[in-house]
Amino acid sequence: MGNMKTDRDVMLRMTGIRKSFADLEVLRGIDIEVRKGELLAIIGPSGSGKSTLLRCINMLETIDDGSIAIEGEFLAEKGEYVSGDKARRLLGCTGMVFQQFNLFPHMTVMENLLEAPMQVKGMKRQEILPLAKELLAKVGMSDRADYYPSQLSGGQQQRVAIARALAMKPDIMLFDEPTSALDPELTGEVLKTMRELAEEHMTMVVVTHEMAFAREAASKIIFMADGNIVEQGNPDEFFDHPREERTKAFLRNML
Amino acid sequence: MENLLHTVVLMLEGTQVTLEIFFITLLLALPIGLLASLGRISKLRPLSLLMEFYIWIMRGTPLMLQLLFVYFALPMIGVKLPDIAAALLAFTLNYAAYFAEIFRAGIQSIPKGQYEAAKTLGMTYPQTMRRIILPQVIRIVLPPVSNETINLVKDTSLIYILAMNDLLRVARTIVQREFDMTPFVVAAVFYLAMTFVLTWMFKKLEAHYGKYEN
Numbered sequence: 001m002g003n004m005k006t007d008r009d010v011m012l013r014m015t016g017i018r019k020s021f022a023d024l025e026v027l028r029g030i031d032i033e034v035r036k037g038e039l040l041a042i043i044g045p046s047g048s049g050k051s052t053l054l055r056c057i058n059m060l061e062t063i064d065d066g067s068i069a070i071e072g073e074f075l076a077e078k079g080e081y082v083s084g085d086k087a088r089r090l091l092g093c094t095g096m097v098f099q100q101f102n103l104f105p106h107m108t109v110m111e112n113l114l115e116a117p118m119q120v121k122g123m124k125r126q127e128i129l130p131l132a133k134e135l136l137a138k139v140g141m142s143d144r145a146d147y148y149p150s151q152l153s154g155g156q157q158q159r160v161a162i163a164r165a166l167a168m169k170p171d172i173m174l175f176d177e178p179t180s181a182l183d184p185e186l187t188g189e190v191l192k193t194m195r196e197l198a199e200e201h202m203t204m205v206v207v208t209h210e211m212a213f214a215r216e217a218a219s220k221i222i223f224m225a226d227g228n229i230v231e232q233g234n235p236d237e238f239f240d241h242p243r244e245e246r247t248k249a250f251l252r253n254m255l
Numbered sequence: 256m257e258n259l260l261h262t263v264v265l266m267l268e269g270t271q272v273t274l275e276i277f278f279i280t281l282l283l284a285l286p287i288g289l290l291a292s293l294g295r296i297s298k299l300r301p302l303s304l305l306m307e308f309y310i311w312i313m314r315g316t317p318l319m320l321q322l323l324f325v326y327f328a329l330p331m332i333g334v335k336l337p338d339i340a341a342a343l344l345a346f347t348l349n350y351a352a353y354f355a356e357i358f359r360a361g362i363q364s365i366p367k368g369q370y371e372a373a374k375t376l377g378m379t380y381p382q383t384m385r386r387i388i389l390p391q392v393i394r395i396v397l398p399p400v401s402n403e404t405i406n407l408v409k410d411t412s413l414i415y416i417l418a419m420n421d422l423l424r425v426a427r428t429i430v431q432r433e434f435d436m437t438p439f440v441v442a443a444v445f446y447l448a449m450t451f452v453l454t455w456m457f458k459k460l461e462a463h464y465g466k467y468e469n
Contacts, residue, residue, distance in 0.1 A: 058374075058375050059374075060371055060374065060375070088377065091375075091377065092377050094375070095375065095376075096371075096372075096375040098368055098371065098372065100366075100368050102366075102368035102369060102371065102372035103372075104369065104372070104387055105391065105467055106390045106391050106394070106467055115376070115386065115387075116373075116376035116377060116378060119378055119382050119386060120376065120377040120378055120382070148466075148467040149467075150467055161372075164376070165375070165376070168376055168377060
């Protein structure tokens with residue numbers, strides 16, 4: 001019985017994930033597991049496949065082999081994704097934040113938040129407005145509701161992008177290098193928002209180069225290189241006692 | 256003076272034909288051009304190739320030749336259209352091809368991240384196009400569409416060869432009859448007035464859609 005209970009806590013499980021771009025194999029059999037309320041930080045040099053792995057979770061890329069289960073249901077099994085309503089429902093469990101924010105430039109901040117709940121869930125403006133306002137307050141953007149994205153700093157845009165993803169009430173939030181396009185002085189505000197989200201036990205998978213954030217906020221670290229998981233562990237163990245030479249070399253360069 | 260007034264009245268009638276061709280062509284060519292551009296960028300290879308071929312033919316041959324073809328060659332294979340319909344068919348097919356290329360370039364200039372953001376929010380392809388992509392495309396394509404639209408006003412004068420009494424043909428008829436060049440000047444003023452109104456309208460539209468920046 002105990003086992004079944006913990007199994008139900010698994011929000012995301014990927015097993016044997018393989019993926020190639022033409023002749024280049026970018027994912028060579030990756031296994032990961034994320035439990036409810038965990039923050040998994042994926043780190044590694046560029047070209048290690050970490051962003052691709054994240055993008056396979058919501059079908060922005062497709063895997064060649066392996067399985068993906070979201071909250072116990074297969075999104076992809078032996079390399080084949082499910083389709084139709086089931087795919088849509090499972091994809092709806094995830095929200096994504098991009099490196100380049102990707103806000104809709106022709107819409108105000110508030111319209112960016114309202115768009116998907118109204119179009120996808122068919123909600124009325126009045127129904128979604130309270131949550132949208134609450135989310136803007138949470139990311140500290142209440143006073144910018146009527147601004148266009150171009151009138152905001154990168155850090156502000158990214159916080160709006162986080163609120164926009166949350167407006168669809170996802171169970172798992174995926175972050176693809178959310179601070180990499182930001183000026184250094186703006187990364188702090190975005191990381192703070194993410195930290196708060198983690199404190200509320202949102203399940204998160206974060207691809208990042210922010211080592212201090214990973215160490216402090218993550219429940220588990222995965223270090224990837226050349227399409228493989230080189231090493232994984234809890235943050236203290238990982239940063240204080242890395243076992244693999246590859247990890248040590250990477251950390252020496254980063255810190 | 257009375258003569259000039261008479262000329263202007265006749266030419267207003269010609270202008271009516273010109274405007275008719277202009278508006279109906281625009282009304283048809285814009286949506287057809289949009290559909291053709293979506294076909295052109297479609298992943299369905301046969302559809303995309305068909306649209307590419309259509310655009311190639313329409314942009315690769317003179318509009319004058321296309322008009323003559325519809326007007327004189329189609330009846331030989333049994334397709335006899337009324338004059339105005341023949342002109343509209345040629346104009347619409349020609350301008351839709353140009354609009355299709357303008358729209359295609361506009362659509363393809365929208366960053367991939369916009370599609371990805373919409374997709375991760377659960378939006379379908381039609382929703383993404385209608386709500387996210389096309390509103391941004393409108394802003395980008397307004398200047399080239401404005402150009403083509405102004406061209407269309409002037410291109411309507413090509414129906415001259417189909418013996419339809421448009422603005423230019425009426426002017427020419429009066430010039431030949433009266434040995435007076437004034438109708439040509441009046442025609443120029445009329446064309447300028449039409450293009451002036453269009454320029455003004457597009458300026459308004461660009462201001463309206465330009466309220467945000469990328």
